[in-house]
Amino acid sequence: MLEDAFERARGEKRMAFIPYVMAGDPDLETTEAILLALSDAGADVIELGVPYSDPLADGPTIAAAGQRALRSATHLREVLALASRCRERCPPIVLFTYYNPVYQFGVERFAREAAAAGVAGAIVPDVALDESAELRAALQAQGLTMPLLVAPSTPHPRAARIVDAATGFVYVVSRLGVTGTGNAPDFAPLRRQLASLRELTDKPLAVGFGLSSPQDVRNLGMLADGVVVGSALIDAYAGARAQEAATRVRQFVAPLIAACFLVSP
Amino acid sequence: MLEDAFERARGEKRMAFIPYVMAGDPDLETTEAILLALSDAGADVIELGVPYSDPLADGPTIAAAGQRALRSATHLREVLALASRCRERCPPIVLFTYYNPVYQFGVERFAREAAAAGVAGAIVPDVALDESAELRAALQAQGLTMPLLVAPSTPHPRAARIVDAATGFVYVVSRLGVTGTGNAPDFAPLRRQLASLRELTDKPLAVGFGLSSPQDVRNLGMLADGVVVGSALIDAYAGARAQEAATRVRQFVAPLIAACFLVSP
Amino acid sequence: MSAPDTRGYFGDFGGRYVPEVLIAALDELERAMMAAFADPAFWAEYHEVLRDFVGRPSPIYRCERYAADVSSVPLVMKREDTNHTGAHKINNTVGQALLARRMGKRRLLAETGAGQHGVATATVGAKLGLPVDVYMGVRDIERQALNVDVMRLLGAQVHAVASGTQTLKDATNEAFRVWAQRVEDTFYVIGSVVGAHPYPFMVREFQKVIGIEARRQTLERYGRLPSDVIACVGGGSNAMGIFSGFVDDRDVKFWGVEAGGKGVDGDEHAASLRAGSIGVLHGSRSYLLQSAEGQVRETHSISAGLDYPGVGPEHAFFKESGRATYVDITDAQAVEAFHAFARCEGILPALESAHAIGFARELAAQRGADDLILVNLSGRGDKDIGRC
Amino acid sequence: MSAPDTRGYFGDFGGRYVPEVLIAALDELERAMMAAFADPAFWAEYHEVLRDFVGRPSPIYRCERYAADVSSVPLVMKREDTNHTGAHKINNTVGQALLARRMGKRRLLAETGAGQHGVATATVGAKLGLPVDVYMGVRDIERQALNVDVMRLLGAQVHAVASGTQTLKDATNEAFRVWAQRVEDTFYVIGSVVGAHPYPFMVREFQKVIGIEARRQTLERYGRLPSDVIACVGGGSNAMGIFSGFVDDRDVKFWGVEAGGKGVDGDEHAASLRAGSIGVLHGSRSYLLQSAEGQVRETHSISAGLDYPGVGPEHAFFKESGRATYVDITDAQAVEAFHAFARCEGILPALESAHAIGFARELAAQRGADDLILVNLSGRGDKDIGRC
Numbered sequence A, B: 001m002l003e004d005a006f007e008r009a010r011g012e013k014r015m016a017f018i019p020y021v022m023a024g025d026p027d028l029e030t031t032e033a034i035l036l037a038l039s040d041a042g043a044d045v046i047e048l049g050v051p052y053s054d055p056l057a058d059g060p061t062i063a064a065a066g067q068r069a070l071r072s073a074t075h076l077r078e079v080l081a082l083a084s085r086c087r088e089r090c091p092p093i094v095l096f097t098y099y100n101p102v103y104q105f106g107v108e109r110f111a112r113e114a115a116a117a118g119v120a121g122a123i124v125p126d127v128a129l130d131e132s133a134e135l136r137a138a139l140q141a142q143g144l145t146m147p148l149l150v151a152p153s154t155p156h157p158r159a160a161r162i163v164d165a166a167t168g169f170v171y172v173v174s175r176l177g178v179t180g181t182g183n184a185p186d187f188a189p190l191r192r193q194l195a196s197l198r199e200l201t202d203k204p205l206a207v208g209f210g211l212s213s214p215q216d217v218r219n220l221g222m223l224a225d226g227v228v229v230g231s232a233l234i235d236a237y238a239g240a241r242a243q244e245a246a247t248r249v250r251q252f253v254a255p256l257i258a259a260c261f262l263v264s265p
Numbered sequence C, D: 001m002s003a004p005d006t007r008g009y010f011g012d013f014g015g016r017y018v019p020e021v022l023i024a025a026l027d028e029l030e031r032a033m034m035a036a037f038a039d040p041a042f043w044a045e046y047h048e049v050l051r052d053f054v055g056r057p058s059p060i061y062r063c064e065r066y067a068a069d070v071s072s073v074p075l076v077m078k079r080e081d082t083n084h085t086g087a088h089k090i091n092n093t094v095g096q097a098l099l100a101r102r103m104g105k106r107r108l109l110a111e112t113g114a115g116q117h118g119v120a121t122a123t124v125g126a127k128l129g130l131p132v133d134v135y136m137g138v139r140d141i142e143r144q145a146l147n148v149d150v151m152r153l154l155g156a157q158v159h160a161v162a163s164g165t166q167t168l169k170d171a172t173n174e175a176f177r178v179w180a181q182r183v184e185d186t187f188y189v190i191g192s193v194v195g196a197h198p199y200p201f202m203v204r205e206f207q208k209v210i211g212i213e214a215r216r217q218t219l220e221r222y223g224r225l226p227s228d229v230i231a232c233v234g235g236g237s238n239a240m241g242i243f244s245g246f247v248d249d250r251d252v253k254f255w256g257v258e259a260g261g262k263g264v265d266g267d268e269h270a271a272s273l274r275a276g277s278i279g280v281l282h283g284s285r286s287y288l289l290q291s292a293e294g295q296v297r298e299t300h301s302i303s304a305g306l307d308y309p310g311v312g313p314e315h316a317f318f319k320e321s322g323r324a325t326y327v328d329i330t331d332a333q334a335v336e337a338f339h340a341f342a343r344c345e346g347i348l349p350a351l352e353s354a355h356a357i358g359f360a361r362e363l364a365a366q367r368g369a370d371d372l373i374l375v376n377l378s379g380r381g382d383k384d385i386g387r388c
């Protein structure tokens, strides 16, 4: 499923647009409305965040969204049910979850139920290459992907091993640090890294962390296959619920999606 | 002069009555009125306290009296002037002073000016036998006495040396501790001590510290030659001034003086 | 020296569950650490600072009165409370800061709960001229205002963490986040035998001096080894520090004392090993207190330094292998031990250490003159006055 | 060992200016002290307690940064701050309490100002099972509430002294008064080299361990003696303790640093030697701050432990004989040194010690690499946080 999404975008000479949404923030109804809005707006893949008490790869925006979601008692089970409910009406959904909820749920069970819910894969930010084998195998056994992250600090030989092991796509972290809109990436080195990763693999390269504006998207210079926007999107609908949130999301993503096209190679 | 006072009392088959007054508490005028009242009432010797900032042999009553006196700027010089003013109208005056004011005044000068003021001697509670030689010599050179203290904790051989060195009288401390009315002496051991001191010397033995009532005086059983009453007397006039204070003093000392007689040998 | 495997596992516990952005830094740290550990000059410098600056060796002290009514067993305290800054924490910060300097790092970063580790890091940073940023939960900043003042006097920047529980757990998250941003020039000084590999191993090696000294001192003074070694367990560094000196002495029993709070049957405690389950927190797999859904739980202990939902992976390994036994002491028992020990021995123990001391009295009742109980008195209790 | 003469005089200073009621107790004490001093078993016990309980030897520590900008002179701190209870005071209370036990005394009595000596006495009393009564001025109880809590936790009774200045001077008067009442079963533990003979001598002998250790350590580490030894002077015990280790090394210069308060030209300071005159206070003849009429003056220092109008008689003797030079450091200078030292070396000095440290920087500017300045860091500054 994921491969198709990137393929289609590539066919349309654009980068895939991958919004990140925290499930259950502030309630599941709102998330559902947002998912549908994103789908309508033309998102290619959706990252669906699973709330976690200790999101150490996340900046304040996503961390706060997770706190709100926990207050609405959203955990992995509820997120899977949501994904299942939306599967027919949405582009491919990739879960974004920390490892511990998965571990408690049971790794095998997680893979099975995620597959049953129609989910395309899982990004687990605190499981880097070295700890990924078991989870990757379990997901793969269910036909699910496990994108891995490459960071600016990742040395080249290690990056080669990561892109090798990643499935679905490679998540290229745009800058040092955590998610959040505070400081924009430094695009020159990012472009260099994308070019060098491109030499290593044909797998789609999706860039995330800190992208918030159409200009950021354009700055990627079409070197990436996809663009992840999370914190900025959450900021855009924070405080709103249901249809009101959906409306704001629609307004917010339109120019970003346009920017994915605008760039000339 | 002191010897005469004790002699006269002995002749009258009574103990000499030796009130203690803090000079300048709360002002010199009051002290003067009190001195005259004591004289009228029949005091045999007067201990005149010199205010000092750190009276470590004194309990709360005399310490507080000293504080009040210091607030009226009464120091050694003022006390000597007072003694001089009252000399004609009073029984012999013995200064009760800590060493430091004397030391600052100058030991020689102190002896000289005390003699000039007509004072009979000086009791210096923080100068025990061992440190007393210089001061004693200076006072003696001016014809002044220096009574020394004997405490319940003083070993017998040392007591012998003290009574030897003491001039004027021997000040027998009635109990462990400092001046004050809090706890009355234990009279049985005190009487034993008086008896044993009596074997050592013919010098007058005056008992002080903690005596406050006619009964205390009677409890001495005529084994002493004199009775010092300080804190209880100060309590009796505290808060009053001038003639009012003098009146209270007169009322307070009358039964004490009577008790000095009452005791049958 | 029993090291974890190459992936940083002690048996099933440990590992490296951190974002990719930190992996290179952990690799760099591991390489630098191994090089330093193999370099006698590094250890010479470490020991010189421990001697001159920290005041090591810390003494062992035999209690005269505290448990004399219940037992004739010699009850011996390893006196980490006499260290500069008043706890064992500084052994570790000295080691890590020297390593940071050796690696050419320009700044230090630390999380802190009670503030003891923050103070120990600020202290070493001041001494070495390395700027220090300390992350501390808003609630802890309020509860431990004095230590905040100390850190500031030492020139450290104390940053308030308002997310999550606003305590140590979230301060640690935040420290990881900040490290991820500054990973190139910043050394993250972790305060206990927790975190991603190589931290649990490295911190243990820096705290091992406690056990090495205590073993030598006990042999010298009493001509024998202890029958039992007791230490409180928060993250587990003081316990691992003293245990590791005796790890090959198979007859020496290890007792880790966790914070029983208001009772381990309820929710208000911090006894991860006693009452938790296996999971992943702050970079390693170990025991932790969590909900059925894998959300990390809020904990409670009267002692701020034990108020942490996780525990070092090597303790989890010791628990599974049976090398150590983990027990708990409640708030009330710890407070009682604090008072009794102060009055009987003239030493105010840290409330953390009071947990170990409380258990020691219980164990003493089951031991005799031929045994010898060694307790790690991990810190002084000045910081706890007014709290019990 | 340079003892005072048989009457307790160092030159013209010292003696025994106390009420007769105490003379026998002082005689008894002197005899017991001399017997103890001649008994190797006494010293063995004293040194064992210092080692196991206090944590001695305290280290010497060479500063790396504090005065490096003004001098290349090695600046070495004797670390009394690492002692149990955080100051040199405990060396003395250990000695006196052991002596009290040897004499069969049943209770300890102490005066305290800042509370450090009170805490040190309460500590040793708890350890030995001897009840402790501490006398402390009402104003000091307010200013030093934390130490009051510590004393109470240790089981001591703290008695408020409301007379006079309500500070250390009057607490000392009161302790003498109480001692006079209980002289038979009570040992009065004086906190500095002051009081009537044999206290100044005895306290010095119990603090001499500082100087003996420091001399050995300096020789071992640097192969030479210090050119200068610096200590702050309140009553003078930490200074006398370190000086006495070097007293026969005639080339070693001694510097005593008094509290200059708001300036020794005015009235608000506590510099008895610099700005006082000879007199008698608390049982001995020495320098003190007094009015022309011989009333003892109220003093001022930001550092409670130096806020005392008198000084030990041996210091008066050292001043007269020129063996030591006495200087002063103002409140403002001490506070500045406190901050600078904390930030440069990672050590919070007691405000008392900060006086010595402040002067050390001045002296360092006049010394070079061939010299060596040794400073007695008499205590830790935790107690002073929030006061500067």
Ligand SMILES: Cc1ncc(COP(=O)(O)O)c(C=O)c1O
Binding pocket: C087, C088, C089, C114, C115, C116, C117, C191, C192, C193, C232, C233, C234, C235, C236, C237, C238, C239, C304, C305, C306, C350, C352, C353, C378, C379, C380
């Ligand atoms: C004195 C003391 N003991 C123990 C602990 C708990 O930490 P650990 O279990 O890592 O020794 C702390 C933590 O702050 C502490 O300050």
Ligand SMILES: Cc1ncc(COP(=O)(O)O)c(C=O)c1O
Binding pocket: D087, D088, D089, D114, D115, D116, D117, D191, D192, D193, D232, D233, D234, D235, D236, D237, D238, D239, D304, D305, D306, D350, D352, D353, D378, D379, D380
């Ligand atoms: C740390 C410290 N240094 C110095 C002093 C001053 O006393 P001394 O001059 O007797 O050493 C005190 C007194 O409390 C103190 O606590």
